[in-house]
Amino acid sequence: MCDIKLTLESEGKDLLMTITPVEGQPKANIKKLQTAFKLSEYSAFLLIDGAMALLLEEVAKANENDEKKENSGTSLIIAHAVDASLTVTIGPENMSVTLELTAGYGGKQIKNANVIEILKENNITKGIIKENLINIVKDGIHLQSGKSITTEIARGKASTSGKDGYIKYLVDDPADRIMCPKKLDNGNVDMRELGDLIHVKTGRKLAKLIPPTAGVNGFDVLGTITDAVSGEMSVLEESDGSSFSDENNNILIATIDGMPKHLDNSVTVNTLLEVENIDVGTGNIRFDGSIYVKGNVCEGMELSASEDIVIGGIVESASIAAGGNISIALGIIGRQVYEDNHLENNTVLQAEGDVSAQFVQYADIFAKNDIKVTQYISHSQIIVEGDLWVGNIANEKADGKVFGTSVLAGGSVRVGTLGSRCGAMTNLNLNYWVNTAEELKISASEKADKIMRRLPRIYKLLRKANNLKDENTQQIDRINQALQQHLNLLGKLNKNWLDKESTINKHLETFELSVYKSILSGVNIEVSNKTCAFKRDHEAAQVKWLENKISVEPIVN
Template sequence: MCDIKLTLQNENKDLLMTITPVKGQPKANLKKLQTAFKLSAYSTFLLIDAAMELLLAEVAKGDESDEQKSTAGTGSIIANAVDASLKVTLAPESMSATLEFTAAYGGKTIENPAVIAILKENNITKGIIKENLINIVKEGRLLQGGKSISTEIAKGKMSKNGKDGYVKYLVDDPAERISCPKKLENGNVDMRELGNLIHVKAGKKLAQLIPPTDGIKGFDVTGTIIDAVSGETCFLEESEGSSFLDENNNILVAVIDGMPKYLENSVAVHKLLEIENIDVGTGNIRFDGSIYVQGNVCEGMQLSATEDIVIGGLVETASISAGGNISIAQGIIGRQVSEKNDLKNSTMLQADGDISAQFAQYVDIFCKKNLNITQYISHSQITVEGDLWVGNIANEKADGKIFGSRVLAGGSVHVGTLGSVCGAITNINFNYWFKIVEELRVIADEANHKIIRRLPRIYKLLQKAGKLDNENTKQINRITYALKQHLYLLGKLNKEWLEKGNNIDEHLNNFELAAYQSILSGVNIEVTNKNSTFKRDHQATQIKWFENKISIEPIVN
């Protein structure tokens, strides 16, 4: 058999295999070479691809050449000793560092100083995870040559922005309380039991200003500090019936007895009239302040307040108006009455704020803000400048019903089922802002024509007064003042309708009608001069204004 010898060269980094023919012995082959390498002390070295095959080829060439025939062997480098290696990878913005350990091929393994050196080399100084460093070195030494493992060895800390300042309300909101009747032990709800009236005495703390926080600074693994953004500053302000407790201006207290009302960044306290029922015994009520009716507003009665109206029962065939919100614990029941050969609803609600109730039937509603009806709207005329929600306000999706009614909306409409199975016409009109702008424009035009008709007379008066003596100065001033007032009024009216005109495009771009359960046949949708009538039932549907047309798309749950 030929002689196969393995020796180290080049500072013990290269493995030389030498094959020496032995006369009368079998020639070397690849299997013998591979066995000799595997059984040697150098089997962990990195074998060079095809190195043994090339060596055998050289040996074969020597056998064929007379000149090469000698006792000298043929040698070639077939493997290398490769030291274990470390590689660091930094995440974007240096917020973490990963160490990759590749095991040695017969070379030097990794010692702790090498780990420290590569950390310094990559400037990793903060957020180092010591346990992971120790473990990767231990596990890496047990790996088969050339195998790799990696682990996160340093982690930065993101900065934490400060929290915004806010107003913490210290009293309950009557409008919310009226929509949360008492839950009984058997699980039912007592719509008549609303608990105690929310009423505050002078000196009661109403709200507290919570300041913003500075936030917490962060760092990356190289030690660079990441600044934090402080929270936004909020403010608290005095309102009607409330003032600051002291010069710190951070606590608001009531200065009168009355009913609190949440405002943005404030709480107002309004004079409160509390009454059991509105009926023939009390007569019609008009009050400068807020009104709390414990029970019902009975048939034929009128109720008016400059602020909020809270009703613990129901409203039946009555007229109610409020300068603030109207909150009704139960429902609104009206009927159709004949007036000049036309059928009209007997009940009317008008509010400059929000309106909320359990249900509404045969009622005309004019709402300057948002309208929330929990169960259904039936055979009613609705005008709402804000959004209309028909369903439980605690749910993510509206689940109430609108049928046999006309709605003029300046915002979005959210409902469960729109329309009725009997095919009663239900009309949803999104032209509220068109209507308002046109009305304001007409008023401005009429004022404009009136002023133009008066101008010649005013100028004649000025000319006449100017030809008289100085004693007519007061008369001239009065005429001049009247002229300025007319022009100011005209400018104000024109400005108002032009500004409202900006709401038209904003409304068209942002409104939606969402019927989360179904839209039934007989429903008509109006937007600008476009109409869409549903002639068949649809499942959950969303309607928007897109590319100058009514867009109807299914709602995918």
């Protein structure tokens, strides 16, 4: 058999294989060469593809050209040692570093010092994850040649923005308490218990301004500090019936006895009239301030206030008007009566703010802001400039019912069930802003026509006055002033119309009608110039205005 010898060259990096023929012994072949390599101490070296085949060709050529038939060896490098390697990848904005370790072929292993060195070379100084550094070196020792492992070895820290300042209200709002009646020890709720914080005394703390926080600075893996953004300052303001108690304007206190009401940046305290019931004994009441009715508003009575009205019982066939919110702990019960040979609801509520109640039946309600009803609305006329919610306010999804009712809404509507199985028609019209704009357009057009008819006469008077002597300067000033007033009014009318047009477009893009349980047959929905009539029952659905048409999409629970 031929002699096969393996030796190292180039400082131990290259593996040289030498084949020396032995007279009378079999010639070398690929299998013998591979076996010799695998059984050697250099078997972990990276074998050069085709090197053994080339070596055999060189041996064959040497044998043919050797005339003296002397036994001489033929050598060729067939493999070389490859050290394990490290590759660093720095993530976006220098916020992370990953390290890839690739196992070598019989070369040097990666040591902790190698990892530290590559960190220094790449200027990685912050957020180093020491445990991951140690583990990747340990795992690399047992890694198969040529295989790689990757781990995150450093991580930056994003700056944390400060929290915005806010107003912490120190008294409850009666409108909120109405919708959250007191829970009794037996688990039931007392719908008439409105709590003890509806009335405040002079000097009572109403709200506190909580300052913003500064936030926490961050850093990237290269050690660069990223400054935190401080939270925004909130503003606490004095209002009617309240003022600051300190020079820092951080605490708001009541300056009069009365009913508190939360505002966006303040708490107002309104003069409070407190009565047991509104009935024939009290007569109709009109009050400049807020009214708290502990009990009921009885049939045929009228109640109005310049501010909020809070009612602890029910409203029965009455008329109520408020310059603020109307909050009713129980419900609204009306009935239909004949007026001018047609049926009308004899219960009317008008609020410049919100209206809230447990239930509504046979009533006409107008709210400048939102309407929230906990259980149901039946056989009523509802006009709401803001949003309508029918259901338990503690739930994420509305679960109340609306049936036999006409609703004109300027915001979003969320209910549990829309319509009735008894065949009562339910109409939902989302054209509040369209109708309002149309009314404004007609009114503005009439006013603009009057102004345009007056302008030629004003210009004529102005030309005539300018041709007179200087002593008519006062008359010229009065005419100029009248002209300017008319032009300003004309511009204001145009601006109001453009603002309404913008509101209409925004409403169509953003409103949502969400019915979380079912839409029953007999429901009509009108948006812009389109109508959708439901002639069969539908499961939970969401109605939107898309591509100039009404879109009905199922809600997946």
